[in-house]
Amino acid sequence: MSGTLGANAGPAQTPTGAATKAPARSPEPGVEAKPATIYDVARVAGVSHQTVSRFLKGYAGIRPETRERVAQALDAVDYRPNLTARSLTTGRSHRIGALTHEIDQVGPSKIAQGASAAAREAGYLLDIITLDMSNRSAIANAVSLVQQHDLAGVLALASTDEMTRAFEKTRFRVPAFIAVEADDVVGEHRSELSSVGFPALVDHLAGLGHRSFLHIAGPTTWSAARNRVRAYEEAIEVRGLNSVGIVHGDWSARSGYDAVKSLSGEVRATAVVAANDQMALGAMLALSQLGLQVPRDVSVTGVDDIPEAEFFAPPLTTLRVDFLAQGRAAVAELLARVNGETAPSFPVLASELVVRASTGPAPV
Amino acid sequence: MSGTLGANAGPAQTPTGAATKAPARSPEPGVEAKPATIYDVARVAGVSHQTVSRFLKGYAGIRPETRERVAQALDAVDYRPNLTARSLTTGRSHRIGALTHEIDQVGPSKIAQGASAAAREAGYLLDIITLDMSNRSAIANAVSLVQQHDLAGVLALASTDEMTRAFEKTRFRVPAFIAVEADDVVGEHRSELSSVGFPALVDHLAGLGHRSFLHIAGPTTWSAARNRVRAYEEAIEVRGLNSVGIVHGDWSARSGYDAVKSLSGEVRATAVVAANDQMALGAMLALSQLGLQVPRDVSVTGVDDIPEAEFFAPPLTTLRVDFLAQGRAAVAELLARVNGETAPSFPVLASELVVRASTGPAPV
DNA sequence: ACGCTACATGTTGTCGGTAACATTCTCGGA
DNA sequence: TCCGAGAATGTTACCGACAACATGTAGCGT
Known part of the structure; x- marks a missing residue:
């Protein structure tokens, strides 16, 4: 190890000697065999991996010079954090689940779209789990799935009582659960129909x-x-x-x-x-x-x-x-809750009356 | 640690100190503090963790007696594999990404639904990534996201040329990429409009x-x-x-x-x-x-x-x-490709003519 | 110039699995 | 009765990150 100390730009030798399967894809520039880890970065920068980790976390106590070296190394190897590894140690994933009945329904699917966008902006991914909300075993199956994939939280885009109940019971490794569109069930008021x-x-x-x-x-x-x-x-x-x-x-x-x-x-x-x-x-x-x-x-x-x-x-x-806004709001609240922040209360979204031709004067 | 050797059913102490809002939910039975690992199972069964791992993988060379003990321990602690950890070592996740423009469109969203179902049946989760398919930076962002979350493969539920190209270039840690509905672009024929x-x-x-x-x-x-x-x-x-x-x-x-x-x-x-x-x-x-x-x-x-x-x-x-069938077929092909199997060629789905009242005799 | 204390950085352990290698056990044959 | 081979099982290393602890270094007062 510790070959080139320079910007690792030598003849693309595979890092850990891996690259088992890919047909040796000729040393095309830009197509690395395997993504760089913090160790690679550390090697290139000539520091310990921990320093890299600190840099990434925005730790302040790093000398400007070191900081600069790390930054350059980071860039040189095009480092991307491995979220899987991170999840393993921190115990927190960067994915949130979205339970939905049938996403071909406009409501749920639009909510999903908003949620997906909001999640991505926060560095999360939205995992869609479609299920038959009235089938008890399907629900149990979904719960199990959620647990195994340890999601940071779960959003029910369209909720039936059955499903809400199933998740109420199993708050186990699922830090947060929010039912969009549910109020009387969950106890919090989040109807999208404002009083107006x-x-x-x-x-x-x-x-x-x-x-x-x-x-x-x-x-x-x-x-x-x-x-x-x-x-x-x-x-x-x-x-x-x-x-x-x-x-x-x-x-x-x-x-x-x-x-x-x-x-x-x-x-x-x-x-x-x-x-x-x-x-x-x-x-x-x-x-x-x-x-x-x-x-x-x-x-x-x-x-x-x-x-x-x-x-x-x-x-x-x-x-x-x-x-869309509903989806975004749901994600915002979920993430806030996951992060232990004071959850911004779910906004009651106003619904606007749009008058078109299907309504007219009552017949006499 | 290593307190109780029995079924780890000690007083439910919150896992990561989280559960900020729930009122400390008293040590109800059935609500474990933390999911059991293979080490827990091993301890209970009186074997090494590796034996448990072998059992889980269906390894044949295990004495019936040992096998039985492991099976019981597994059941006793209600073991669920930690997919995150597994992914870290194997380098293969159990999630596939679904890129889509706007899932409120019926086509993509129905495809997503079918894909989601098929994925789940195979033990995978579908990660939805909505993006503006014509916005270059949004695409780059998505690509980066896909890489970080190391997905097993990526499905483009609705594909524009721009997006297909972006992924063509970056086949890097993304083992498989399939564009549903695309034929001329990807080179394989997968139009859903059968010749009939x-x-x-x-x-x-x-x-x-x-x-x-x-x-x-x-x-x-x-x-x-x-x-x-x-x-x-x-x-x-x-x-x-x-x-x-x-x-x-x-x-x-x-x-x-x-x-x-x-x-x-x-x-x-x-x-x-x-x-x-x-x-x-x-x-x-x-x-x-x-x-x-x-x-x-x-x-x-x-x-x-x-x-x-x-x-x-x-x-x-x-x-x-x-x-729905299209979504399922796409997932099937993707997984086959991921597993290195001979990809079952994507079926050309027939479309059926449904005659209703919007068509009638041509005016004379 | 010496020693103490912050500060900067390095080393080791850990998460929960899998993989490779090491060890024990079992049994047949000499 | 002992040896060796293969089967059964155990130990250690590793994936890539983070966390805790350890060490080295600079700055300061005296």
């Missing part, structure tokens, strides 16, 4: 003369669905309006369609408030098949404002939810 | 009397978009039909809308073939705003068959693509 959301929506409809409403809700096991039902009921009640019913769907367009069809042709409401845009879409199709025009006969609203909502026929009036 | 896809679609339209077509394509930098353009052109040409143009969008509904609007009211085609369902949706809205009825005046088709397509107004005729 549904009220604003209902105000809008009431202003158009609507008095009787129908709510197409999500599955009762989803806390997000319950939040929205509660918000809906409150908004209706406070204004002395009339709810002719709440039908539960499963977030899909089909379920919204079925919900309306299940009314057996008798739609007694003049306004249909769906808990998400997909169900609103399905509802609109069903209504038109019943011979009811939107918004002439019935007004329809959604929640989420998925990118397509603006192009539905007719374009959908909906509550815009900033999923 | 577009031809079947065009046959359907031609059968309805359509002769002049308009294609709304995806961004040219996306290989998936290019595949579809090529498939479209071939299908049109082979049948001696007429393409009045190809307009490029960005996959979004808005871009489909804009594409039609950009025709300045002059839609000379009787059939609009969009490269995905969202753009088809936007196109339909724009057409109706131009006073053209779908499908009476113009037929419109999409690709993907997103769950909502069935509920568009009118329901969309489209080519169903099995993204």
Whole structure:
């Protein structure tokens, strides 16, 4: 060892004599056989590996000259820390898990996107774990997976009670767990529907003369669905309006369609408030098949404002939810908790009313 | 250390002093302070840690009696391998990265879901890395991230040329890289549009009397978009039909809308073939705003068959693509490659024509 | 000039596994 | 009864980082 002391730029001799498998990939510049370690850096800089480690951690007590040498060596060998090794000693990984039901749903997937970005900015990676949130063994399996990969924390992007419970029980080597969109379950309030959301929506409809409403809700096991039902009921009640019913769907367009069809042709409401845009879409199709025009006969609203909502026929009036921000906020809180900082309380994200053509004056 | 020799069930002292917020959760049984290692197992079983390791690897040469003791100890302490430690020595992790542009797009997110499931079944975790595929520094950043977290392989769920190139260059500690949906770029054919896809679609339209077509394509930098353009052109040409143009969008509904609007009211085609369902949706809205009825005046088709397509107004005729299967296949190939097995050639997935109300007889 | 104390840096141990090498055990054959 | 070979098992080294402790060096007062 200790060959060239200079910038290790000699004929690319493999560091630890390794490079077992790669077909000796000719000494192309820039393609090292194996990434450099702090020991390599130390050798090049002529210091001990610990000094390198100190430098990397930003330790102040290093002589300027030494500091400079290390910095140059670091650069010369293009050092990248091995996070695996670091995790082993520190016991803390740089990955956070994201549990989600089906990421093809706009909400969860957008949240995941925001979370992923926020995580990366903090030097973390987001591990996606999709699972059937109502399958007990699938959940157990996921828990086990999370433990083995020792994640720094876990985020539930879309949470059902079953899943939340499973993780409540096993707080074991999983330092933190946050359920996005869950409030009543976890005990902390993190509904994305600010108090101005549904009220604003209902105000809008009431202003158009609507008095009787129908709510197409999500599955009762989803806390997000319950939040929205509660918000809906409150908004209706406070204004002395009339709810002719709440039908539960499963977030899909089909379920919204079925919900309306299940009314057996008798739609007694003049306004249909769906808990998400997909169900609103399905509802609109069903209504038109019943011979009811939107918004002439019935007004329809959604929640989420998925990118397509603006192009539905007719374009959908909906509550815009900033999923990206939600994902970011969740990660921020998780990391704060992991680092033992005072967790910045999860911000209650405001949802903005977006009025489009699917709502209009109530029929006389 | 080395306190209790029994099942390590001493009073649950918090692991790393963490658990800042939880109120010190009393020494509940079943909540171990720290997961057991092979050394713990060895101690309990009265053998060396290496014997335990051998057992775990399925080494045959272990006396039945010893084997039994180890098995029991394993069970007693509820051993879970520490994948971090394993990775450090073996140099191979149990995670694969998934690069994606925006996972809120149905294609990529569904692929991710399939990939995630397949990965988990193989004991791997899927790390999502969202990035702006056209931002060079973001790509470099991602590459660096991938290296540090030493992933077993990388999957590009949606690939642009820029990104593919970035990874081509840096095959350094990233054993495998697969670009889903890319064929011309990577050199291997993996288009998800089987040869029966577009031809079947065009046959359907031609059968309805359509002769002049308009294609709304995806961004040219996306290989998936290019595949579809090529498939479209071939299908049109082979049948001696007429393409009045190809307009490029960005996959979004808005871009489909804009594409039609950009025709300045002059839609000379009787059939609009969009490269995905969202753009088809936007196109339909724009057409109706131009006073053209779908499908009476113009037929419109999409690709993907997103769950909502069935509920568009009118329901969309489209080519169903099995993204989940694509994700699974990609993972299978990646893992095979990682394990040095003969990579099962990536199956060319068939896309099925789904006829709905957005297509009808060509106007006379 | 001497010794003490900060400060700068080096050495060794550790995390939890795997790999290579070392040692013990067992059994058949001389 | 003893030897040697192979099987079963144990010991030590190592992956790449961090942490604790050890050592060396400079600066200061006296």
